[in-house]
Amino acid sequence: MKTGRLLPASLLFNPRCRFASLAASIINKFTSMPEKMAKSIADIARIVGVSESTVSRALNDNPLIAEKTRHKIQQVAREHNFKINAKARALRTQKTNVIAVVVLFKERTERGISDPFLLDILGAIADELTLHGYDMLLSNTRTASDDWRDYYFDSKRADGLIVIGQGEHDVRIDRLATQDLPFAVWGATLPDSQYCTVGSDNKMGAYLAVTHLLNQGCEHIAFFGDIAHSEMEQRWQGYCLALQQAGKDIDESLRFATDFTSESGYSSANRMLKQQPLKVDGLFAVSDVIALGAMKKLVESEIAIPGDIAVVGFDDVAMSMFCHPSLTTIRQQTMEGGKLLVNKVLDKLAGKPARSQVLDVQLIVRESSRKAH
Amino acid sequence: MKTGRLLPASLLFNPRCRFASLAASIINKFTSMPEKMAKSIADIARIVGVSESTVSRALNDNPLIAEKTRHKIQQVAREHNFKINAKARALRTQKTNVIAVVVLFKERTERGISDPFLLDILGAIADELTLHGYDMLLSNTRTASDDWRDYYFDSKRADGLIVIGQGEHDVRIDRLATQDLPFAVWGATLPDSQYCTVGSDNKMGAYLAVTHLLNQGCEHIAFFGDIAHSEMEQRWQGYCLALQQAGKDIDESLRFATDFTSESGYSSANRMLKQQPLKVDGLFAVSDVIALGAMKKLVESEIAIPGDIAVVGFDDVAMSMFCHPSLTTIRQQTMEGGKLLVNKVLDKLAGKPARSQVLDVQLIVRESSRKAH
């Protein structure tokens, strides 16, 4: 079948050599590579004795191919451990089967993101993509081009895009929206935004949290968070709504701009405690991580939680149950959210319209807010 | 230049139509797509009036092409917002410029991984890959095939692979190793392993932690962790070494099998506290997350930290500084680790040998272990 004649090395190793596959098979004899390996449809075609088109169709379960032939081909492919070359297929079909995921954060806090919330949602997205046979291309904000359209779509790296977080109303998202590209965003649904979002009912969440604090008897409730973030702005509205409904005025001096880190929560608490006289007896933080940082400062300052100040966070990260005192918080449906994001993007890819969706939140009462009566 | 004649719709929308690009340009007139868009090298070639090969070389800064021509071509490409089709290039060059990252965890604890440590290292890897012009394909353990070789290499999805965690000595890693594929693993360097690992000096870390506890006057130190994990096994060795060096016997009943979750840390602490009489006065947990769960239980049981029991963790996650009491821990060089993992894989890809590397760790003393004197 194949000549055993030796070929000059130059020929053997010249990648453009016409006998490359022959050469490869010779090399194989000298290495431990398994003998049975087919790297292209052409190889399978040769082995089975049919054309490449037949193999391609058979592997795709195309009913055009007789069942007998199909089984034969599939079996040979299996025996030879053959796997379709994803790149070649992508080139031909113009579909990559990849969804890119971009995690968007404010520059200040970008470095060393370690909010567990993020990992939860990324995990959910990964699972759901796998389920649909898609791969996930992950990138941090600093990826190459600042223009995602260039990077992912124009260069055919991905079929769709999922953006986590809107930052401070990032213009790049709006730019994408004007171009009718398949993408979805985790974050706040803004009345004027033209793109598909999935996110929690932030206003309701904050409303629940603050109302709960009021019910516990809090009179002066601080707000820790940066309302330049759309999601946090909605939480601020929920905060205001709850207060107004209780007939209270909004005291802007109780709002402390805070990044998404414990450090920031800690220092905001520090600033807060410097107010003389300290009138705050309740604290709502826009994330658990912030709340935990703040609690640290409170405990250090020998302020009782919830006795002196009751605390409520947002996210329900795993840790919030295990800190002391355990943290009352608003639970977001992260798993559901990740799943929905994927489905929205795939819907768009399929040409179906995808509507924004707001997820319900839930108040989880724990020790940090339960005042004794 | 182009005829303005109308073409029948069937022709217009037949993707195999020879006039596809013309058709596309007509369609463009009826949509809001920017006029200036070139989707292939051929388009640019036509516009500039040179051959495709010249364009390809010019865009790759090949010195064969005269500088004048090169600049001209590059400028046109820029004007038309042209981006190389990554898939086509990958097909031709047989290089994908993608590195796959697999996060490997034990099945029991796989769901809802939210260990911040992971996100840290993933972030570092993402940064470093970006720096080198690579994309990162992320997947959870449940990805399609169980055989990564098939999935990533044979199907040409990625050039290299990074595995985070070794699980309980996963056979899949060994299988990869026998096949001389470019990959690197975060985890323990085992004396008999044939593959390249990057990881912390686990034994030294545990040794430092336990020695520190001994210095604080602890007599009976518990160990929280699952030594079926290679990394944790090394930490157990460090634990034993420190005790032996202090002339103490190893008491196996002080080792509590614990998963990587706060829940598990909490319940292990619960088991520990049931021992009668309670003799433990020091606790070393193989991860901060576990330590935090355990501390929760201790605090609930009104056991003073560090007064009654001093606690040391491992990882130095962001939260450990902000819990109360703040957690003494062993800091791992996660950033450096991620960077090294990437470099090892790229070295292997370049045919260079890549040696395993062990990273130094550092004891960070905080409140949870600082006994009053």
Add this chain to the structure above:
DNA sequence: GAATCTTTTGCAATCGATTGCAATAGTTTT
């Protein structure tokens, strides 16, 4: 057995970029 209709298979073009080799243009030498 010839004619007609199905069922299967194969041919060849295509997706977009790269590259060895050959051809052309441009420069220098004699």
Add this chain to the structure above:
DNA sequence: AAAACTATTGCAATCGATTGCAAAAGATTC
């Protein structure tokens, strides 16, 4: 001005899979 180089550019094959159309094989009918 012819010869001998060198600097640029183009031709055409290639990577591996897909698919419209045509051809071949098989089944059915008359």
